Amino acid sequence: MRRAYLGMNMAEAGSPKKLPLDALWRARTSKFGDFAGYDMPLQFEGLIAEHNWTRQHAGLFDVSHMGPCFFALPKGHGLEGDDAHRKVASLVERLVPADIQGLKAGQVRYTMLLNEEGGVLDDLMIARPAEPGAAGDLYIVVNAGCKHQDWALIEAATKGEANLVRADDRCLLALQGPSAEAVARAVIDPALADISFMQVKRFDAFGRLTITRSGYTGEDGFEILVRAEHAGALAEALLAHAEVKPIGLGARDSLRLEAGLCLYGHDLDPGTSPIEADLAWTIQKRRREAGDFPGRKRIQRELELGPSRRRVGIRPNDRALAREGVEIFKDGKKIGIVTSGGFSPILNAPISMGYVAAEFSEPGASVDLMIRGQPRPATITPLPFVPHKYHRAKKGVS
Numbered sequence: 554m555r556r557a558y559l560g561m562n563m564a565e566a567g568s569p570k571k572l573p574l575d576a577l578w579r580a581r582t583s584k585f586g587d588f589a590g591y592d593m594p595l596q597f598e599g600l601i602a603e604h605n606w607t608r609q610h611a612g613l614f615d616v617s618h619m620g621p622c623f624f625a626l627p628k629g630h631g632l633e634g635d636d637a638h639r640k641v642a643s644l645v646e647r648l649v650p651a652d653i654q655g656l657k658a659g660q661v662r663y664t665m666l667l668n669e670e671g672g673v674l675d676d677l678m679i680a681r682p683a684e685p686g687a688a689g690d691l692y693i694v695v696n697a698g699c700k701h702q703d704w705a706l707i708e709a710a711t712k713g714e715a716n717l718v719r720a721d722d723r724c725l726l727a728l729q730g731p732s733a734e735a736v737a738r739a740v741i742d743p744a745l746a747d748i749s750f751m752q753v754k755r756f757d758a759f760g761r762l763t764i765t766r767s768g769y770t771g772e773d774g775f776e777i778l779v780r781a782e783h784a785g786a787l788a789e790a791l792l793a794h795a796e797v798k799p800i801g802l803g804a805r806d807s808l809r810l811e812a813g814l815c816l817y818g819h820d821l822d823p824g825t826s827p828i829e830a831d832l833a834w835t836i837q838k839r840r841r842e843a844g845d846f847p848g849r850k851r852i853q854r855e856l857e858l859g860p861s862r863r864r865v866g867i868r869p870n871d872r873a874l875a876r877e878g879v880e881i882f883k884d885g886k887k888i889g890i891v892t893s894g895g896f897s898p899i900l901n902a903p904i905s906m907g908y909v910a911a912e913f914s915e916p917g918a919s920v921d922l923m924i925r926g927q928p929r930p931a932t933i934t935p936l937p938f939v940p941h942k943y944h945r946a947k948k949g950v951s
Contacts, residue, residue, distance in 0.1 A: 612800035620700025637689035659683030671848025729774035771812025813936030
């Protein structure tokens with residue numbers, strides 16, 4: 554899915570903002586850092602311990618720096634059901650290449666805001682609420698470092714036709730890991746077992762919760778939007794469960810890297826197209842055929858002919874870490890660059906993602922990573938590095 558660690562919006566320059574649950578986290582750790590203008594907990598017990606706990610049990614992440622919002626047709630719009638949804642979805646489709654009109658009630662879709670050149674301005678989640686009374690509404694979550702620009706872009710493109718209501722005064726908590734469902738059922742509602750990966754539903758618990766079965770770790774889990782006045786009670790109830798520990802942003806990044814998920818501002822940027830990023834699957838058939846989205850000429854050309862470069866996984870053949878900015882060579886010629894890199898606790902080895910010339914992007918290809926002036930051998934590897942464990946609905950079951 555989908556999440557950036559960029560600098561704060563210039564309008565909010567100054568001291569970083571505190572999360573609504575700041576006191577709760579400070580009682581558990583002193584390791585904080587500034588991410589996207591927010592003072593965020595980075596570690597609690599240590600990155601590797603937190604990473605492994607999430608893979609084995611359930612980790613609780615505070616991602617309230619993100620940009621949740623509700624986008625809705627004006628009151629009294631006179632439309633119902635699918636007609637209302639198609640109308641509000643058509644407005645958002647002016648900016649994204651995904652088929653938002655085709656969302657079923659309760660379905661979530663990952664997509665991107667595009668510029669006119671087909672580059673990615675941000676990646677985001679868009680959900681159609683499950684409740685019939687919410688026809689004409691969309692629940693959207695954009696990245697932390699881009700949220701003000703994203704909201705301004707959406708409002709400018711749809712001015713007067715729909716209303717955007719910010720929800721970043723609430724808390725957004727992510728419960729991730731193989732025990733996430735059991736914990737969520739026990740603490741929130743047994744009916745959480747009934748929603749599958751990339752579905753959304755509202756629950757009358759801890760005030761009123763908007764919950765998607767999604768996340769940024771490759772594990773099963775949920776992202777939970779809760780009003781600030783109820784967030785402490787919810788977090789405490791989740792943390793009281795023996796399977797749950799608080800997890801910082803450090804482990805969140807290593808988890809998403811193992812899962813082969815893009816980080817905006819690193820693996821995605823305004824010069825990179827979804828096709829280059831190996832995200833062609835996010836552009837559904839109807840939108841490909843209509844070609845009615847920003848940057849369509851470049852994207853349709855790359856869909857037909859292939860891009861000149863591709864995002865790939867990279868496994869160094871030794872223990873040298875290849876982080877962002879490391880250049881990639883083949884036979885002494887530069888062919889690409891690393892955009893994300895670090896250590897995989899699960900594989901007990903360094904891993905990286907980056908972009909290479911398309912002719913060198915096949916898994917198994919040998920390349921060299923220029924690390925501290927020395928070429929180090931590496932191998933192009935399929936993504937993800939660690940298999941996803943999302944809870945998908947059985948075929949034939951919605």
